[in-house]
Each structure stands twice: as C-alpha cells, then as structure tokens.
Amino acid sequence: MKISHHLDDATLMSRAAGALSEGMTLLVDSHLHWCKTCQTRAWEAECIGGDMLARIEPQAMSEGSLDSILGMLDGSEEIVAERSVKAQGSQEVPEPLAQVVGSDLDAIDWKRLGPGVQHFDFNFPGEGACRLLRIQPGVSIPHHTHKGNELTMILRGSYSDDMGRFCQGDVTDLDEEIKHQPIVDTGSECICLIATEAPLKFTGIMGRLAQPFIGL
Amino acid sequence: MTDNISEETDVTAAVAIAEQKKKKERDAWSDLLASLSETRSKVDFSRLYEHFAPRVKAYIIRFGMPVAAAEELTQESMLAVWRKSHLYTRSKASASTWIFTLARNQCIDRLRREKAVEYELPEEEIDPDQRHYGEHAVLEERMSGAISKLPEAQAQVLYLSYYEGKSHSEISEQLGIPLGSVKSRLRLAFSKLKAHWGEEE
Numbered sequence: 239m240k241i242s243h244h245l246d247d248a249t250l251m252s253r254a255a256g257a258l259s260e261g262m263t264l265l266v267d268s269h270l271h272w273c274k275t276c277q278t279r280a281w282e283a284e285c286i287g288g289d290m291l292a293r294i295e296p297q298a299m300s301e302g303s304l305d306s307i308l309g310m311l312d313g314s315e316e317i318v319a320e321r322s323v324k325a326q327g328s329q330e331v332p333e334p335l336a337q338v339v340g341s342d343l344d345a346i347d348w349k350r351l352g353p354g355v356q357h358f359d360f361n362f363p364g365e366g367a368c369r370l371l372r373i374q375p376g377v378s379i380p381h382h383t384h385k386g387n388e389l390t391m392i393l394r395g396s397y398s399d400d401m402g403r404f405c406q407g408d409v410t411d412l413d414e415e416i417k418h419q420p421i422v423d424t425g426s427e428c429i430c431l432i433a434t435e436a437p438l439k440f441t442g443i444m445g446r447l448a449q450p451f452i453g454l
Numbered sequence: 455m456t457d458n459i460s461e462e463t464d465v466t467a468a469v470a471i472a473e474q475k476k477k478k479e480r481d482a483w484s485d486l487l488a489s490l491s492e493t494r495s496k497v498d499f500s501r502l503y504e505h506f507a508p509r510v511k512a513y514i515i516r517f518g519m520p521v522a523a524a525e526e527l528t529q530e531s532m533l534a535v536w537r538k539s540h541l542y543t544r545s546k547a548s549a550s551t552w553i554f555t556l557a558r559n560q561c562i563d564r565l566r567r568e569k570a571v572e573y574e575l576p577e578e579e580i581d582p583d584q585r586h587y588g589e590h591a592v593l594e595e596r597m598s599g600a601i602s603k604l605p606e607a608q609a610q611v612l613y614l615s616y617y618e619g620k621s622h623s624e625i626s627e628q629l630g631i632p633l634g635s636v637k638s639r640l641r642l643a644f645s646k647l648k649a650h651w652g653e654e655e
Contacts, residue, residue: 247644248622248637255616256517256558260566281547286647287558288551289601290616292480296508297515300525304503307529308496316491317537364566386623386633413622413633435623 241273243408247283249387250276254283261360261368261433264334265389265409268431271332272407330393330406335431339370343394343429348372355379368433373397378421379430386435387413390420395428397421480548487549491540499536502549507532510557516617517561527564531557561619600650608643611636 245266252258253266270277327333328341338360339346348356354374362368366386370393373379379390379397389411396405399420404410410420422428483505486498510531514524534556542552604612614620614628622640626633 246637246641248640251612251615251640251644252622254558255619256562257615257619257621259621263562282648283644284555285547285551286601286612286644287554287616288548290612291506291509291513291554291557292476292548292550293601294509294512294516294617297512297524299507299511299528303507303525303529304500307503307532308500310529310533311496311499311536314533314537316540317534386621413637435621 239272239407240405241269241275241407243402243404243410244273245269245276245279245389245409246411247279249389249411250280250283251286253280254287259364259366259368259433259435260362261366262387262389262435264338264360264368265391265431265433267334268332269391269407269409271327271334330429335393343370343372346370353377366433366435368431371428371430371432373422373428373430375422375425375427378419385414387411388432388434390433391431393429393431395422395426396424397428397430398423480550483549484544487535487539487542487552488544490536491542502535503532506535506549506553510553513554513557513617514561517619519561519564523564527557527560531560534560600647604643604646608639608646611639612643615640 249258249262249266253263258266266280270280323333323337325333325336325341327336330343331339331341339358346358348358351357351371354377356372358370358372360368360370371379373395389409390404391409392404392406394406396403397420398404399410401410403423404420483502486502489495490498490502507528511524511528514527514531515521519527531553535553538556542549601609601612610629611625614625620628622633622636625636629636
C-alpha cells in the first residue's frame with residue numbers, strides 16, 4: 239500500500255495529548271497502523287508529552303499513598319501485552335478498526351443514507367461523529383456541515399477532489415475553513431471512515447446533493 | 455558593552471549547565487525504569503514513585519479530573535509502571551515519555567468509561583531501523599530545552615493541548631482565535647521542536 243496523503247502534525251499532537259474524540263482516535267490509530275511515516279511523527283508528538291510531564295509543577299500525593307501502592311505490588315502480575323487484540327485486521331480493515339467492526343467490510347450492517355450511499359454509524363458517546371460511508375461509483379460524498387476538524391480515511395476504492403486523488407490508506411485532514419466535494423472516481427465503490435470533532439449534519443435533500451457529478 | 459557580552463555568555467553557560475544537569479537526571483530515571491523489570495526492586499520503584507507520582511497527579515488534575523479521582527488514577531498509572539515495566543525500552547523513549555503515555559491512557563479510559571478497546575501505536579510492527587530509536591532517545595534530550603524557548607503564543611496552545619487535553623475547537627473558542635490559527639501554532643511549535651531534534655525533512 240502506497241500512502242500519499244498523511245495526517246496533520248496538529249492532529250498527531252492532539253492524539254498524543256489525549257485530546258481527540260473517540261471516533262477521531264479510532265481513525266488516527268487506523269491510519270497509523272498502516273503508515274510508518276505518521277507513526278514516527280506520532281511518536282515524536284508523544285515525546286513532547288513526556289517533556290511536558292517532566293516540566294509540570296508537582297502535586298504532593300496524600301500521606302500513605304506510597305505504602306498503599308507498595309502493598310498492591312505483590313498481588314499484581316506483569317501485564318504481558320500492551321493491549322489485547324480481539325480481532326485481527328485484514329487487507330481492507332486496519333486492526334484498530336477491526337476491533338470495533340470486524341475485518342470484513344461486506345459483513346457490516348450497512349444502512350441506506352441516500353441514492354448510492356450507505357453508512358454505518360458507530361454512535362460513540364460524546365461529541366463528534368464517526369461513520370463508515372459506502373459510496374457508489376460516480377457519486378459524491380453527501381454534502382454535510384460540521385464545525386471543527388474532519389478526518390476521512392479510505393479503506394476501499396478511491397476518490398478525487400481538487401486536492402488530488404485519495405486511495406486506500408490515505409487520509410484527508412481538513413477543518414471547517416476548507417470546502418471540498420470529493421467524488422468517487424473509478425468504476426468501483428468507495429468505502430471510507432469519517433470522523434469529526436462536532437456532530438455531522440447531512441444537509442438538504444439527499445436525492446439532489448448525492449447526485450452524480452458529471453464532468454469533474 | 456563588554457559587561458553585557460560577558461553577562462550574556464554567563465547566562466548561556468548557566469543555561470547549558472542547567473540543561474546538562476536535567477539531562478543527567480532524565481537519563482538516571484530512564485536507567486532506573488529500564489532496570490526495574492530485571493530487579494523488581496521495591497526500593498527502586500519507590501524512588502520512581504516519589505519522583506513521578508506527584509507529576510502524574512498534577513498532569514491528571516490539569517486534564518480535568520477532580521483531586522480524589524486524580525489520586526486514584528495516579529495510583530493506577532504507577533501500578534501500571536510496575537506491571538508493564540518489561541515493556542519499556544530504554545533506547546526508545548525517556549521514562550517521562552513512557553509514563554506520560556500510561557497516565558494519558560488512564561485518563562482517556564476513565565473519561566470514556568469504556569475500556570474495551572485500548573489504542574496504542576502498533577509498536578511490534580515497526581522496523582527498528584526505520585525508527586532510529588537509539589538516535590531518537592539522544593535527540594529527545596535536545597528537544598527538551600526547546601520547549602522553554604517557544605514563543606508565548608505557541609507555548610500556550612501546546613499547554614492547553616497537552617496539559618488540559620483540549621481539542622483544537624475548544625482551544626479556538628477559549629482563546630477566541632480561528633481554528634486554523636490553533637492548528638498552525640501547534641504545527642509551528644512541533645516543527646521548532648523537531649528542528650532542535652535535528653531531524654531533516
């Protein structure tokens with residue numbers, strides 16, 4: 239997989255800081271799973287966190303807290319793995335995403351959103367939206383409004399907008415100031431993961447807005 | 455004039471000495487943590503605890519936790535240090551960075567009240583040659599002094615992000631600046647820190 243569109247440094251810093259929504263974390267970690275370039279930057283962003291921790295003004299622990307934790311050490315076993323893997327990823331589903339939806343995109347419980355568009359809503363608690371979109375060839379991603387940042391990651395197929403062509407593994411990392419209207423640009427469907435900081439609202443009449451764009 | 459120059463030289467030298475001292479301290483903590491999985495020494499753990507627990511607690515409070523919860527989460531984070539110490543690689547990151555990620559994950563887990571899925575960098579898949587871990591560990595030291603030299607506007611967004619866990623939109627609202635400015639300040643801070651890091655891109 240050749241990834242040519244990457245995450246913004248500012249997004250990787252937010253991830254390191256624990257400041258991303260659940261959906262955005264899922265998307266970022268899914269991309270990181272496939273992208274060594276971003277892994278290195280994500281690690282660098284964590285080092286900033288380490289340095290910030292070293293610099294913080296300490297807050298005294300309450301009396302007896304050391305004794306209390308020493309008492310807990312004997313009963314606690316070593317944790318073998320850093321994380322538990324419930325599901326393996328696949329060619330189309332990076333492992334972090336597979337933990338939530340399984341590794342087969344065709345087996346997902348897709349719901350119709352409009353002509354040529356299906357979706358799966360993760361319904362994560364908290365702010366922001368996170369969905370999978372499945373878009374038929376020639377159809378543009380439904381027009382929507384949102385505040386804040388929007389991340390999209392391609393899992394199957396490709397799409398194009400005026401910033402270029404986006405293929406499997408690529409991400410778009412945009413904010414509200416950038417307007418774009420991507421369109422599925424091959425004869426195959428496109429499946430992407432989309433996560434936003436604020437709730438995603440699909441606007442207008444889906445039938446009209448999700449119409450194929452001609453002549454792009 | 456001559457006085458000014460010598461004063462500046464003195465200040466520069468003093469800063470260099472202070473940074474050198476900090477680096478030695480950081481190295482010592484990292485060495486101690488690296489040996490913990492072998493020694494399983496409670497004395498060593500106590501020393502790490504005395505140093506890091508009050509910092510972790512301060513971090514968790516700034517992250518927005520009530521003091522009582524912060525104390526409890528600090529204990530859980532420090533217990534994780536003991537239980538996961540064999541997963542710490544000295545050449546990969548400083549003790550502070552590793553402990554920071556443990557504490558951050560505790561905060562995220564608590565905030566989401568959902569521990570089913572834990573997100574970590576997929577470390578096992580990384581080609582060590584590509585990551586230049588050893589080199590990074592050295593360069594991390596260099597970056598460290600750079601944070602204190604950032605312009606106020608960049609340091610501010612860095613603090614709101616890392617200390618308070620605020621999203622770009624929240625920072626934008628709090629400071630009354632456009633979202634794009636928040637992101638560009640973060641990017642600038644990152645590239646300055648990386649320039650210190652000596653990374654060429």
